[in-house]
Amino acid sequence: MPQVPASGVQHALRAGDYEAVIASVGATLRSLTYDGRDLIVPFDADEVRPSHRGATLGPWPNRVVDGRYTFEGVQRQLALTEPARGHALHGLITWLDFEAIDKGPDHVTLAQRIEPQTAYPWRIVVKTTFTLASDGLTQSVSARNESDGPAPWGTGPHPYLVAGAGHVDDWTLELPAAQVLAVTPDRLIPTDLVAVDADEPERFDFRVARPIASAAIDHAYTGLSRDDAGRATVRVTSSGGNGVAMSWDAACPWVQIHTADRPGLPINRIGLAVEPMTCAPDAFNADTYAFDAGLIVLEPGATTEASWRISAIS
Secondary structure: OOOOOOOOOEEEEOOOOOEEEEEEEOOEEEEEEOOEEEEOOOOOOOOOOOOOOOOEEEOHHEEEEEEEEEEEEEEOOOOEEEEEOOOOEOOOOOOOOOEEEEEEEEEEEEEEEOOOOOEEOOOOOEEEEEEOOOOOOEEEEEEOOOOOOOOOEEOOOEEEOOOOOOOOHHHHEEEEEEEEEEOOOOOEEEEEEEOOOOHHHHHHOOOOEEOEEEEEEEEEEEEEEEOOOOEEEEEOOOOOOOOEEEOOOOOOOOOEOOOOOOOOOOOOOOOEEEEEEOOOOOOHHHHHHOOOOOEEEEEOEEEEEEEEEEEOOO
């Protein structure tokens, strides 16, 4: 029997000058190229996925502080999957093996089920479709609540975008967001929602495209400007003008930006994480914040969906 690679079953897609490979573990975008040029930081098929690179996140993206939350009056404790900071990170599906339920040369739909458990006692069916076309790679994620009671839900992707040669420091970022979520410097616990030009505009304000340079960012943004179709777009470009864009629909009012700071390691700042999110960090504790954290409460039998697209800038 053939050995399945460490990242799971591989689903290769092609459309025009685009090629992508989706790995079944975590419904992960393992590679994406345009005319042979990487648009995300890839990894090898037989490599255990580095952290959450390219994974699909749910039933929450980002962090649940201390792994603790209260929903409908019941306090629950999640496993602390980010030990250094003591939080529950990026949900429950990132290491589940998804099954292909539909596949063609330019698309694949994967499905998996979150089973009820002590810390998250709801059954959620998750489906995600990756489609390549002339405008890039579109991913949609849907969740259906098959439990008897309402369930908290959030989702998002975790790609590291690549604009071209070099590192994050060498690229230009355009980020149409007016507000940034301030966090504590040690554990990244949300504190307050502030204007991007309030305290450290040189670090956080990229509404007008400019070089990222040495800015260190691991923050969520909101207050997004959108086009007539309701889509927000982040653009990352190299000095030569090539680059990559990521856009998403109104289902995602937040986006996490991370400059992938890993001092002393070869992977330091090799890609810019751009993570559209249906909710804010720690949204499972939405009632404790003065701003709208965007938590989705999924009623029994209900389905919710969000989508995003990655495309080349030439």
